[in-house]
Amino acid sequence: MTTGNLGADAKSPLVTEELRELIGHDWPPVVLEVDRPGIRMWARAVGIADAIFYDEDVARSRGFERLPAPPGFVGWPRARPGDPEPGPPIRGLHPALTRSVNGGTEFESVSPILAGDELLATTRIVDLKEREGTLGRMLIVSRETTYRRGHETVATMRQTVINY
Amino acid sequence: MEAPGDVTTRQVFAEDAAPGLEIPELVKRCTPRQLVMWAAASGDFYEIHYDPDSARSAGLPGLVVHGALKHAFLGQLLHDWVAPGGRIVTFGCSYRGLDVPGEDLRCRGVVRRAYEQDGEHRVELEVWIEDPRGVVTTPGTAVVALPSRAGGG
Numbered sequence: 001m002t003t004g005n006l007g008a009d010a011k012s013p014l015v016t017e018e019l020r021e022l023i024g025h026d027w028p029p030v031v032l033e034v035d036r037p038g039i040r041m042w043a044r045a046v047g048i049a050d051a052i053f054y055d056e057d058v059a060r061s062r063g064f065e066r067l068p069a070p071p072g073f074v075g076w077p078r079a080r081p082g083d084p085e086p087g088p089p090i091r092g093l094h095p096a097l098t099r100s101v102n103g104g105t106e107f108e109s110v111s112p113i114l115a116g117d118e119l120l121a122t123t124r125i126v127d128l129k130e131r132e133g134t135l136g137r138m139l140i141v142s143r144e145t146t147y148r149r150g151h152e153t154v155a156t157m158r159q160t161v162i163n164y
Numbered sequence: 165m166e167a168p169g170d171v172t173t174r175q176v177f178a179e180d181a182a183p184g185l186e187i188p189e190l191v192k193r194c195t196p197r198q199l200v201m202w203a204a205a206s207g208d209f210y211e212i213h214y215d216p217d218s219a220r221s222a223g224l225p226g227l228v229v230h231g232a233l234k235h236a237f238l239g240q241l242l243h244d245w246v247a248p249g250g251r252i253v254t255f256g257c258s259y260r261g262l263d264v265p266g267e268d269l270r271c272r273g274v275v276r277r278a279y280e281q282d283g284e285h286r287v288e289l290e291v292w293i294e295d296p297r298g299v300v301t302t303p304g305t306a307v308v309a310l311p312s313r314a315g316g317g
Contacts, residue, residue, distance in 0.1 A: 038205075041201075041204065041205045042205045042206070042236075044201065044205070045198065045201040045202045045204070045205035045206070045233075045236075046202070046205075046233070046236045046237065046239070046240055047192065047198070047240065048240045048243065048244075049170075050170075050171050050243065050244070050247060051170075052171075052247070052248075062248050070236070070239065070240075070243070071236070071239030071240070071242065071243055071252050071255065072232075072235060072236050072239050072255075076207065077207075090210075099222050099223075100210075101231070101259070102230070102231030102232060102259050103231075103258065103259055104231070104256065104257060104258040104259060105231065105232055105235040105256060105257060106254060106255070106256025106257075107235070107239070107254065107255055107256065108253065108254040109251070109252055109253060109254070112251075135223070158256070160258070
């Protein structure tokens with residue numbers, strides 16, 4: 001239903017030589033700030049009720065110096081209006097594929113992320129594949145982001161983004 | 165009775181986590197409001213999650229639940245199971261099917277394997293979200309570390 005958006009290029013491979021060269025290349029790192037309101041806002045949006053994400057006394061009583069980040073939360077970039085999204089573009093890597101759906105997420109925690117942390121996030125594309133599916137011709141983008149606090153890697157996120 | 169979100173009154177231990185054990189289920193029913201809250205909390209403002217016209221012009225039946233929110237639901241499922249003394253090591257899932265607001269999403273998990281690594285008692289689980297028709301829209305896997313009754317991580 002969506003192959004029409006490729007127009008005259010319908011036969012040429014989606015993973016062009018130009019795109020293939022992006023694989024393995026680190027995008028410029030981005031600073032992420034982990035703050036208490038951000039932690040609480042994330043926990044509220046998910047619906048996690050555990051007081052450890054809201055109340056510092058509870059966090060301390062359970063062994064954390066400051067509020068811990070809920071599973072998967074890595075803080076906020078210092079983006080200004082109009083700034084490009086950090087890391088590789090979520091959609092539009094191939095100019096004809098302007099829409100996207102999320103294919104998958106895997107989060108690995110090495111060390112707890114806490115309120116007050118500043119993390120350095122570095123993202124790279126680890127794989128690009130073409131596939132044909134219910135959304136038409138799709139570009140499957142596998143991305144990996146490493147989150148560091150100083151020299152310590154605290155977490156890794158692997159994401160699959162489907163462009164169509 | 166345990167208050168909602170009160171995870172301090174009980175602890176699951178490594179010795180309890182035998183292969184085949186199903187962990188307590190978490191049921192989520194999203195509203196458009198929750199999707200907007202998630203957009204703000206996560207920074208994902210893609211319009212298909214709160215603007216029905218945009219969703220339809222992207223070829224979707226209507227508003228769809230963010231994949232990352234379903235991932236976070238699985239994070240909650242696991243957190244509520246392992247807290248207060250355990251920790252989530254990894255949790256991941258694939259978004260195989262779309263989920264929509266207004267339906268009960270059953271977040272579930274089953275223990276597959278228990279082992280020791282890096283001085284921790286680790287448990288590997290199959291986790292997933294299924295829709296009200298029993299379709300697994302979001303299959304995944306996870307590893308958690310649990311305390312031991314004998315003491316130690």
